[in-house]
Amino acid sequence: MSQLAMVIDLNKCVGCHACAIACRAEWSVPVPYRRNWVKRLGPETTAKGLAFTFYPGLCNHCDDPKCTTVCPVDPEERVFKSKDGKTKKISIRATYKDPFTGVVLVDKERCIGCGNCVEACPYEARYLNEELDDPRADKCTFCVERLAYNLEPACVRTCITGARIFGDLSDTTSQVSKIVNSGKAVRLQSKEVNIGPNVYYVGKDRDILLLQQSCTPHERKWENVMAPMRREILKAAIKRIAKVV
Amino acid sequence: MNKELAKISYLLAQGFSYPGQNNCNKTFFEAVKEVANAFEVPCGSISFSKDELCQAYTQLFINEPQGRWAPPFSSVYLSAQGLLMDKGREQAVKFYKEAGLEPGRLTEPEDFLVTELHFVAELLDSDNLGLLSRFLQQHMLKWFPCFYRRLKALKPHPYYLLLADLTSRFLDTTYQEVIDETT
Amino acid sequence: MKRRNFLKLSASACAALAALQLGDKDIFRPVQARSAAEAPKLPGSLGAKEITSVCEMCFWRCPIVGKVKNGRLVKIEGNPKSPANGTRVCARGNSGVQLLYDPDRIKYPLKRTGSRGEGKWARISWDEALDEVAHNLKETKRKYGPHALAFFDHGASAEFMRDIFKTLGSENYTNEPAFFQCVGPAALAYLMTYGYVTTGTRQYIDMKNAKAMLFIGTHIGENVHVSHVREFIEGLQNGAKLVVVDPRYSASAAKADIYLPIRPGTDTALLLAWMNFIISEGLYNKEFVEKHCTGFDELKKAVKKYTLQWASPICDLPVRDMKKAILLLAGNSPHVAVHPGRHSTWYGRGDTGRHQALAILAALFGAVGVEGGLYFPTHVKKGHISFGCVEEEPETPAKSISEDYYPFASTFGSPTSKIIEATLTGKPYPVKLWGINGVNILQTISNPYHTMEAIKKLDFIFCEEILPTETAIWSDIVLPGATYLERYDTVYTFDLLTPYLTVRQPVVKPMFEVKSSFWIARELAKRTGLKCFNYNNEVEFIEEELKGAGLTLKELNQKGGIVSYKANPYRDPKEFKVATEDGKVQLAVEDFADEDLDPVPKFVPTPAPPKGYVRLVYGRSPVHTFSRTMNNKWLHNEAPENLLWLNDKVAKKVNIKDGEEVVLENQDGYRSWPIKIKVTPGIRPDTAYMVHGFGSRSKQLSKAYKQGASDQFLVTEYEDDPFMGASSHRTNFIRIVKAGKVINLPELCPPPKDIPRFVPQKNRTGGK
Missing domain, CATH: 3.40.50.740 (Rossmann fold)
Structure with a gap:
């Protein structure tokens, strides 16, 4: 089965923030929300020396996503199609993992804007635009809309040094597979948060150390999401009904 | 009645245009005063010098060094980005197209308050009340109140406060009127 | 449905309206067929009309395509046909839409x-x-x-x-x-050494094919120009070794093999000692110097007194580290990218000399006109145009400013x-x-x-x-x-x-x-x-x-x-010639001597901080261009304010915590707007750093106004470069004001005796 993934090479990354702005421009993501980000780390002393690096982050499209489990919307059956015409019928809530690409998406039609998935994500990769009358969860889609037109994700297209490498892990000839299989790439995961993120990082030891020390999540945030938050769901539903009427 | 409303809309559009010969004379001020009376909006003397209005207009609607101004474009209020030429302008253009119209001459973006008031007048003039009610409900009444609030908070020049008061009343009244007529 | 009590227009109101000249009634016209076509409804920038152009969010001017849907620019990408940047633009390039549609724009005269x-x-x-x-x-x-x-x-x-x-x-x-205020000293130094402006708007330095690179204060990565950054990273990926000399651990320093945290204002001392070292050890490129340079003997004599041992206390660097760096660079000659720098108006006196020293060092490596060195521009032919402007009465004033x-x-x-x-x-x-x-x-x-x-x-x-x-x-x-x-x-x-x-x-x-x-x-x-x-x-x-x-x-x-055209950046040694009068690299500039200026650079110390103060230096943010982009909502959101980098040991001594907001006071008593402190080991104790361009004093710039502090408004003391009159920007010192109380900063790296301390002089152009 396919799994789209990204490797970010911190040896090439200069922390220019082009990825963050290209995404904002492509998908009209309003300030201060974001689908991806660059955090500047250091200069700080690490066990491997003085480090100054960056955390270019985005949704990890996890192997075992927790955001999809806290969605209170009633599951519905959907038929998914692969590129080569295979089909698969699975039951999904308003946020789900595509069985053929491994991309985690939001069904904007069915999302009720309760915010459970936003709270559940240990990487804080989702947002709810509270300024809208009718907020919906939003997040990185790995630009599946662009992939359908054979265009790479907007952040990859603009990355000035080619630090973002995108591809399919199931394709052993892809560059992402090669790097991941070489064992040099790390994922931001801990004993507590171990859900198979599909964004990988490579870089100097000191930079990777600083990245891991500062940005690895430890809080199992999805366990704190009141399941299901009846009151919020009700409020969201009432808001929707009021709007239709 | 629609023809009169159309005239008021043109009048307000002209009021929100940059002060010049057409909207800075006795006849014009007189007409504004009469409309204010009709809306029962109190107004004192409204004879102002052109220079005074030019400076007030520039500060309120064009550029102002304290950042205390109210951009007269729907786009600024209708999307979180607060930019020109955004969703508000897209919406406005869509309505214009539906009426088979497009703004021809102005250098301002299509969602300029003046242009939108002209559009209201055009729809009233041509009795296109169905479209007018949707334009008001789905577009203009969604942003004008935000603009109006922002303007009032600035404690603006009394003349522009009066015009904004009148426009607010006018839009509400017209909306009620077309709702009544179209239902 | 109950009809509302609609407003009644009085007869006089009707008359008043009827009397009006409604001049602008014809704003609308029927839709014209050609404009009626709507772009297909595709998500994002897909399906947009594409128009090629050139960016100007900074002066590098990358080729771009503007993506337009229904008359609105929706996105900017790099021009895929561009050999320099391809589909890529930086954060600023991506944010051009925000400048175009900024409601704060000046709209009319x-x-x-x-x-x-x-x-x-x-x-x-x-x-x-x-x-x-x-x-x-x-x-x-x-x-x-x-x-x-x-x-x-x-x-x-x-x-x-x-x-x-x-x-x-x-x-x-x-x-x-x-x-x-920027490239003058560097541009002049290279012009006089090589006969062409090797660094001005652009830097003709082949980082992509270098085996080693040297940066003095250059902080590529924080200073972003797309093709320049790409070539830097490509060079590193190809295995080039990097030496970075900077009082601050910059984004470039973070990628360096050797990092030298030099005392500010002493770069020329290091460069002169390096030159002396490679000359006396015979590590310079003798063939290149003999064939293509003039003034070697004069240079050799002039730098003789500058040893690594002499430079060590001045630069506050161990001899061992300085030696290691120069051996690494010399060992890779001639493929050494000695970056010429751009912004060079640092200390007034000695700025031209510092860049002249860089230019000479490159020549000593023979790193000119070869892969990995300084290279020659490729002339792209275009038609010559003249606007036909003729000066009416060209006259020189009795005393000329110029x-x-x-x-x-x-x-x-x-x-x-x-x-x-x-x-x-x-x-x-x-x-x-x-x-x-x-x-x-x-x-x-x-x-x-x-x-x-x-x-x-x-x-x-x-x-x-x-x-x-x-x-x-x-x-x-x-x-x-x-x-x-x-x-x-x-x-x-x-x-x-x-x-x-x-x-x-x-x-x-x-x-x-x-x-x-x-x-x-x-x-x-x-x-x-x-x-x-x-x-x-x-x-x-x-x-x-x-x-x-x-x-x-x-x-x-x-x-x-x-x-696109084929590049012609390198020269066969047989045909090698630079653009100076005799076609040779000028290791000593006689034109300087003719004006009673030093033909070979000398070390002229810039005054050290007064007690209680540290030197204020500044640099670039990758998301901002000078002070021009701080009101751009997207860029502002990425970097809304600047921070003052303060050494961790200094901060600890005066009990200042990371993130604390303070005011800065310069040696002339001018104070900044509040700025937050970044406590880090990545800066020397005698130096503080901030990104340039923040702290806007224009309230009209609704997002930029009063965000962070302005380095510019703390630069009240300046000296002019004696060669070409550029004004210095790193000759000012700050201490900290916290909650109204002035805090003197401890001196953890006192200057050696050779470096005098700053004394305010009343007759200077700078200051109050």
């Missing part, structure tokens, strides 16, 4: 109605604005002569207006801030500091009118307090601006300029490793009443009575320039808006 700096305006017509500017140009010239007119400019499109000042006969047109103070200033124009001084004092002659185009002078020039005083003395000041900057609020007339996305400029050729020819063209039609710089300059020339600009519009001269390249605009656009 404005006339000042309050006092200067108060920012009260009224909109006026183009006719009124242009006539007023033209009248003042003529009147000022009539009353005080042509040199009473001064012009401050930056960017390609400002050159049109510069022609007006030139034609009127003024010597005071300056390429500001590009030369006298020529009589600094021997090498006139190469670049008139030094800003001298123009401001003349405006303030009337000496050597009065300057009474300033024109400004594309530069925010109050956030650019040393001692902005002087600049503000000078503006108050002017008869007239006007500017062409896009946003209401500090400079705009001080102007009598503000002319609304078109952004790069709304106008044409001249044909643009790129002569670096990936040569190309392209053209800037409007991606969307101009907003409001903004006009292109060419249109404005042409109208002004007409109204000033000048015979100038014998083209009706930009397309006319673009076609003529393209004709010289065998192209038309239509053909260029059919080719994707860009044509």
Whole structure:
């Protein structure tokens, strides 16, 4: 089965923030929300020396996503199609993992804007635009809309040094597979948060150390999401009904 | 009645245009005063010098060094980005197209308050009340109140406060009127 | 349904309405068929119409495509046909949409109605604005002569207006801030050593093919120009070793193999000691020096006294580290990229010498005209155009600002500091009118307090601006300029490793009443009575320039808006020749000696911080261009304010915590706006750092106003470079004010005896 993934090479990354702005421009993501980000780390002393690096982050499209489990919307059956015409019928809530690409998406039609998935994500990769009358969860889609037109994700297209490498892990000839299989790439995961993120990082030891020390999540945030938050769901539903009427 | 409303809309559009010969004379001020009376909006003397209005207009609607101004474009209020030429302008253009119209001459973006008031007048003039009610409900009444609030908070020049008061009343009244007529 | 009690118009109201002349009734017209087609509804930028152009979020000018849907620019990407950047643009390039559609933009010509700096305006017509500017140009010239007119400019499109000042006969047109506040010393040093401006707007340095690189203060990564960064990273990926010399652990330092945290102001000492080391150890490229350089003996003699042992306490670097770095560099010669730097107006005295030392070091490695070294520009052919501007009465004033103070200033124009001084004092002659185009002078020039005083003395000041900057609020007339996305400029050729020819063209039609710089300059020339600009519009001269390249605009656009050429950056040793008089690299510059300046650089120490203070240095943020982009909502969101980098040991001693907000006070008692502290081991204890361009004093810039502190407003003490009159920016010192209490900072690396301490001097140009 396919799994789209990204490797970010911190040896090439200069922390220019082009990825963050290209995404904002492509998908009209309003300030201060974001689908991806660059955090500047250091200069700080690490066990491997003085480090100054960056955390270019985005949704990890996890192997075992927790955001999809806290969605209170009633599951519905959907038929998914692969590129080569295979089909698969699975039951999904308003946020789900595509069985053929491994991309985690939001069904904007069915999302009720309760915010459970936003709270559940240990990487804080989702947002709810509270300024809208009718907020919906939003997040990185790995630009599946662009992939359908054979265009790479907007952040990859603009990355000035080619630090973002995108591809399919199931394709052993892809560059992402090669790097991941070489064992040099790390994922931001801990004993507590171990859900198979599909964004990988490579870089100097000191930079990777600083990245891991500062940005690895430890809080199992999805366990704190009141399941299901009846009151919020009700409020969201009432808001929707009021709007239709 | 629609023809009169159309005239008021043109009048307000002209009021929100940059002060010049057409909207800075006795006849014009007189007409504004009469409309204010009709809306029962109190107004004192409204004879102002052109220079005074030019400076007030520039500060309120064009550029102002304290950042205390109210951009007269729907786009600024209708999307979180607060930019020109955004969703508000897209919406406005869509309505214009539906009426088979497009703004021809102005250098301002299509969602300029003046242009939108002209559009209201055009729809009233041509009795296109169905479209007018949707334009008001789905577009203009969604942003004008935000603009109006922002303007009032600035404690603006009394003349522009009066015009904004009148426009607010006018839009509400017209909306009620077309709702009544179209239902 | 109950009918509402609708408003009743009285008879008099009806009469009043009927009497009205509603002049603007014909705003709407029926939809015209050709504009009726709507773009297909695809998500994001998919399905947009694409128009190629050239970016100007900074001066690097990357080729771009604008993606337009229904008359609205939705996204900017790199031009995929561009050999330099391909589909890539940086954060600023991606944010051009925000500049274009910023509601704060200057929309119409404005006339000042309050006092200067108060920012009260009224909109006026183009006719009124242009006539007023033209009248003042003529009147000022009539009353005080042509040199009473001064012009401050930056960017390609400002050159049109510069022609007006030139034609009127003024010597005071300056390429500001590009030369006298930025590249001047470096540009001069390289020009005199190699005969061409190896570093100016661009740096002809082949990092991509280098085996080793040397950066002195250069912080690529934080300083972002797409093809430059790409070549730097490619070089590292190809295995190049990197030596970074910087008091701060910069983004470049973080990628370095050897990092030397040097004491600020002592770079030349290090470079001279390195030169002496490789000469005395025989590690320099003897063949290159013998065949292609002059002045070696003079150089050898002059640097003899500078040993690594001597440099060690001055630079505050261990001999071992300095030696390791120079061995690494020399070991990779001639493929050593000695980066020439760009911004070089650091300490006044010694700035030209420092970059001359860099230029010489490259020659000692033989790192010129070879892979990985300095290289030669590739000339891209285009048609020559002339605007037909003829200076009416070229005359040199009795005492010239441009020529009589600094021997090498006139190469670049008139030094800003001298123009401001003349405006303030009337000496050597009065300057009474300033024109400004594309530069925010109050956030650019040393001692902005002087600049503000000078503006108050002017008869007239006007500017062409896009946003209401500090400079705009001080102007009598503000002319609304078109952004790069709304106008044409001249044909643009790129002569670096990936040569190309392209053209800037409007991606969307101009907003409001903004006009292109060419249109404005042409109208002004007409109204000033000048015979100038014998083209009706930009397309006319673009076609003529393209004709010289065998192209038309239509053909260029059919080719994707860009044509690439083969680069010719290297030279066969047999044919090697630089652009100096004798074709050789000048290791000692006799022209300098002729003016009683040092032909070979000397170490001139810059004064050390007074007790209780640390030196203030500054640099770039990858998401901002100077002070121009701080009001851009997207960029502002990425970096809303600057931070003061303070050494962790210093912070601990005075009990200042990371993230604490403080005020900075400089040696002259000027205070900054509040700024947050970043406590880090990545900066020397005698130095503090902030990103340049923040702390805007224009309230009109609704997002940038009062965000962070302005380094510029703390630069009150400056010295002029004795070679060409550029003003220094790193000669100021700060201490901290926390909760109203002044905190003196401890001195953890005291300067050696050779470096004097700063003493305020009353007769300096800088200071209060």
